[in-house]
Amino acid sequence: MAVTLADVAARARVSTATVSRVLNGNYPVAENTRARVLRAVSDLEYVVNGPASALAAATSGLVGILVNDIADPFFGILASAVQSEVSGGSGTPRAGGAATRTGEGDTRRPGSASYPLARTDEKLAVVCNTGGCPERELTYLTLLHRQRASAVVLTGGAVEDAVHAEAVAAALMRLVGAGTRVVLCGRPPVTVGTGAQRPGVAPDPHVHATVGHLHVRTASHGGLFAQRSVPPRPVTLAFDNRGGARRLTEHLVSLGHRNIGYVAGPPGRTTTRHRLEGHRAALAAHGIPDPAHRTVHGAYDRAAGYDAAQELLRRDASLTAVVAANDTAALGVCAALRDRGLRIPGDVSVAGFDDLPFSADAAPALTTVRLPLQGAGARAGRLAMGREVSPPGEVAAYRGELMARASTSVPYS
Amino acid sequence: MAVTLADVAARARVSTATVSRVLNGNYPVAENTRARVLRAVSDLEYVVNGPASALAAATSGLVGILVNDIADPFFGILASAVQSEVSGGSGTPRAGGAATRTGEGDTRRPGSASYPLARTDEKLAVVCNTGGCPERELTYLTLLHRQRASAVVLTGGAVEDAVHAEAVAAALMRLVGAGTRVVLCGRPPVTVGTGAQRPGVAPDPHVHATVGHLHVRTASHGGLFAQRSVPPRPVTLAFDNRGGARRLTEHLVSLGHRNIGYVAGPPGRTTTRHRLEGHRAALAAHGIPDPAHRTVHGAYDRAAGYDAAQELLRRDASLTAVVAANDTAALGVCAALRDRGLRIPGDVSVAGFDDLPFSADAAPALTTVRLPLQGAGARAGRLAMGREVSPPGEVAAYRGELMARASTSVPYS
DNA sequence: CTGTTAGCGCTTTCAT
DNA sequence: ATGAAAGCGCTAACAG
Numbered sequence: 095m096a097v098t099l100a101d102v103a104a105r106a107r108v109s110t111a112t113v114s115r116v117l118n119g120n121y122p123v124a125e126n127t128r129a130r131v132l133r134a135v136s137d138l139e140y141v142v143n144g145p146a147s148a149l150a151a152a153t154s155g156l157v158g159i160l161v162n163d164i165a166d167p168f169f170g171i172l173a174s175a176v177q178s179e180v181s182g183g184s185g186t187p188r189a190g191g192a193a194t195r196t197g198e199g200d201t202r203r204p205g206s207a208s209y210p211l212a213r214t215d216e217k218l219a220v221v222c223n224t225g226g227c228p229e230r231e232l233t234y235l236t237l238l239h240r241q242r243a244s245a246v247v248l249t250g251g252a253v254e255d256a257v258h259a260e261a262v263a264a265a266l267m268r269l270v271g272a273g274t275r276v277v278l279c280g281r282p283p284v285t286v287g288t289g290a291q292r293p294g295v296a297p298d299p300h301v302h303a304t305v306g307h308l309h310v311r312t313a314s315h316g317g318l319f320a321q322r323s324v325p326p327r328p329v330t331l332a333f334d335n336r337g338g339a340r341r342l343t344e345h346l347v348s349l350g351h352r353n354i355g356y357v358a359g360p361p362g363r364t365t366t367r368h369r370l371e372g373h374r375a376a377l378a379a380h381g382i383p384d385p386a387h388r389t390v391h392g393a394y395d396r397a398a399g400y401d402a403a404q405e406l407l408r409r410d411a412s413l414t415a416v417v418a419a420n421d422t423a424a425l426g427v428c429a430a431l432r433d434r435g436l437r438i439p440g441d442v443s444v445a446g447f448d449d450l451p452f453s454a455d456a457a458p459a460l461t462t463v464r465l466p467l468q469g470a471g472a473r474a475g476r477l478a479m480g481r482e483v484s485p486p487g488e489v490a491a492y493r494g495e496l497m498a499r500a501s502t503s504v505p506y507s
Numbered sequence: 508m509a510v511t512l513a514d515v516a517a518r519a520r521v522s523t524a525t526v527s528r529v530l531n532g533n534y535p536v537a538e539n540t541r542a543r544v545l546r547a548v549s550d551l552e553y554v555v556n557g558p559a560s561a562l563a564a565a566t567s568g569l570v571g572i573l574v575n576d577i578a579d580p581f582f583g584i585l586a587s588a589v590q591s592e593v594s595g596g597s598g599t600p601r602a603g604g605a606a607t608r609t610g611e612g613d614t615r616r617p618g619s620a621s622y623p624l625a626r627t628d629e630k631l632a633v634v635c636n637t638g639g640c641p642e643r644e645l646t647y648l649t650l651l652h653r654q655r656a657s658a659v660v661l662t663g664g665a666v667e668d669a670v671h672a673e674a675v676a677a678a679l680m681r682l683v684g685a686g687t688r689v690v691l692c693g694r695p696p697v698t699v700g701t702g703a704q705r706p707g708v709a710p711d712p713h714v715h716a717t718v719g720h721l722h723v724r725t726a727s728h729g730g731l732f733a734q735r736s737v738p739p740r741p742v743t744l745a746f747d748n749r750g751g752a753r754r755l756t757e758h759l760v761s762l763g764h765r766n767i768g769y770v771a772g773p774p775g776r777t778t779t780r781h782r783l784e785g786h787r788a789a790l791a792a793h794g795i796p797d798p799a800h801r802t803v804h805g806a807y808d809r810a811a812g813y814d815a816a817q818e819l820l821r822r823d824a825s826l827t828a829v830v831a832a833n834d835t836a837a838l839g840v841c842a843a844l845r846d847r848g849l850r851i852p853g854d855v856s857v858a859g860f861d862d863l864p865f866s867a868d869a870a871p872a873l874t875t876v877r878l879p880l881q882g883a884g885a886r887a888g889r890l891a892m893g894r895e896v897s898p899p900g901e902v903a904a905y906r907g908e909l910m911a912r913a914s915t916s917v918p919y920s
Numbered sequence: 921c922t923g924t925t926a927g928c929g930c931t932t933t934c935a936t
Numbered sequence: 937a938t939g940a941a942a943g944c945g946c947t948a949a950c951a952g
Contacts, residue, residue, distance in 0.1 A: 139681065145558040173636065174636055221636065433870070524931080555929095
């Protein structure tokens with residue numbers, strides 16, 4: 095069978111405990127003993143048995159990152175930022191990088207450099223693609239729980255269906271109860287369930303008594319204390335979608351637009367609703383009527399934006415501006431307008447949301463709302479690693495910044 | 508502590524062995540016993556301890572998918588397809604979906620429907636973002652090995668550095684040796700190492716003797732046999748980048764273009780080289796000279812395409828066409844041309860590679876080479892699951908299909 | 921600083 | 937069809 099700790103110990107002429115200590119670097123070991131062990135590890139090409147150590151330590155180094163659509167850069171950027179922070183190195187060598195390490199003393203153990211098979215402290219950051227599907231979200235949560243993930247980060251808008259929301263909240267509480275750090279990033283806080291019971295299952299007092307109690311092992315050595323504790327509930331880093339959307343539409347209104355079409359995201363998701371609410375709030379604040387036909391729902395992708403724009407123009411040719419729920423859809427809107435021979439922003443202004451990288455150099459550059467994807471993702475990563483303390487109340491909100499660019503202008507310019 | 512198998516067993520008044528058998532569904536259990544167990548599982552909200560079962564069973568349900576850039580739809584589509592197949596359901600509810608299940612009898616166990624916490628057969632498909640960084644690729648491979656992943660899928664081009672290639676090959680052989688199924692998707696086959704030794708480490712006959720032997724446990728019941736075996740070496744699903752690129756450039760040549768610029772991908776990667784070789788082969792075949800200044804390297808993204816196009820035009824204003832190494836870069840090229848007041852394809856034709864979803868409805872629609880990302884990804888997923896037998900020789904190549912669209916035309920039209 | 925040892929929770933023969 | 941019991945490989949007390 096595979097090489098085990100015992101084999102390494104035998105070869106290094108030490109006990110398994112010593113090998114374990116060297117590998118985990120959490121306990122003093124004589125320098126030359128360490129060297130012998132590392133040598134043996136390397137010679138034998140020993141690879142730690144993750145499951146075994148996870149079983150013994152009651153936690154695995156898995157960090158799960160749930161995303162709604164892995165093919166969408168919005169999530170790619172978020173996930174990449176989280177991952178960089180979790181893996182402790184610079185992830186994608188992206189300019190203006192996420193690699194803003196918190197300058198903790200680099201404790202790279204000597205000897206393990208050339209053959210890193212043994213670094214036990216490495217976390218495995220993995221992204222799970224839910225495809226926006228509630229069942230898959232739940233399945234992933236369960237699987238990560240099963241793996242005793244050390245942290246789970248949920249990104250992006252949540253589905254608003256009450257039953258599902260309740261189920262997710264329950265799954266998250268179970269995770270937290272199991273000692274897994276849970277971070278929500280770009281999603282509103284979990285609303286504490288009203289106690290809806292799983293259908294067909296009798297309430298079991300035993301279970302409920304358990305929820306909320308944290309039986310988490312604390313580190314026995316090296317007095318990191320506050321950092322080590324697992325927050326009693328999920329930490330949330332939310333985006334102020336409502337406010338951002340409102341400022342965006344207000345920008346359009348201040349430019350003189352009155353007939354504004356809105357390409358909303360898929361119905362039943364928090365992000366969709368909040369952005370739409372912000373848009374409507376802006377209109378309402380200025381006494382501008384907002385007939386229902388000026389809003390069309392669709393997916394958060396280019397094709398949906400294209401179709402929605404067609405539909406909006408068909409319904410109302412007087413539109414002078416179209417706001418899309420995200421940049422990708424906005425680009426679809428632009429394409430549709432161009433195909434109809436309309437100029438942007440000459441005939442119709444267009445705005446998006448998110449400020450993804452391609453938005454700035456689209457033609458024309460897209461007016462949008464910048465979300466601190468990189469920053470929020472990195473913070474989520476640090477929170478997931480327990481490297482940063484939770485914000486007060488376990489909730490922090492990120493404001494979106496209006497990026498007024500060439501795709502919006504005064505109407506009929 | 509958390510609920511354990513023993514707790515469930517006690518509540519169901521059976522032994523832990525029975526509970527295990529019910530959960531794994533791999534051994535006959537009386538119907539009403541099964542029901543009692545399931546009931547107990549549900550009542551207790553029992554969640555299998557993954558590490559424990561992985562330790563005992565010597566394999567975890569983890570399936571790792573390595574991608575070079577998680578924010579690039581190319582990888583998103585591939586990863587999504589793999590994942591759908593691994594999770595056995597329809598993943599992203601994308602049209603024309605990857606959900607083409609091989610019609611195996613649906614063995615959804617009764618009772619586990621409402622509370623799926625216990626389905627042990629579920630695999631956890633996770634994507635790992637290497638950011639194109641060799642070290643991270645190796646790290647992930649090690650981490651997945653450590654977790655005793657049941658399969659690993661590597662997607663996209665490989666780095667060509669000899670040392671790194673050797674290291675990756677070694678890591679893959681270790682994985683295969685540990686019983687992990689390895690699938691390469693969109694990357695050339697691993698070249699069997701020439702035996703370069705790790706620097707500074709004396710050859711250890713013991714280690715080498717181990718490589719290649721497969722000590723894989725076989726299912727003891729339920730006669731799946733051929734399916735269960737782990738191939739002795741990685742399975743490869745390669746894309747014919749060279750051929751595709753060649754046909755693409757030939758298309759341009761047949762249109763009458765002679766001065767063709769090429770925006771290549773990052774140097775030192777197989778995909779970059781193969782596509783460039785195909786391009787050059789086409790030119791050579793038609794006796795068209797290809798001065799070095801007509802090729803510029805850059806990342807596989809829009810910004811790089813933009814910059815590269817600027818540079819190409821600066822170097823040679825006589826270009827009538829620009830081929831980019833992928834669609835994303837091609838869009839950057841288009842933007843750059845437009846910004847210089849050039850029309851597409853009137854003044855300059857532009858072509859990409861991959862045929863990502865946005866390419867068809869770009870303005871103008873992009874001529875490109877379609878790669879069967881969905882299909883290859885799905886097949887990789889099935890191979891990873893052992894649900895499909897490997898192609899002869901463990902290698903299959905996918906041809907790219909030329910998609911001639913509006914962005915290319917006769918020069919000076 | 922290092923060794924001994926008792927589990928962690930599950931799977932899997934081997935009995936019955 | 938079910939139970940008893942022996943590990944799987946590692947970690948963390950507890951000794952020394």
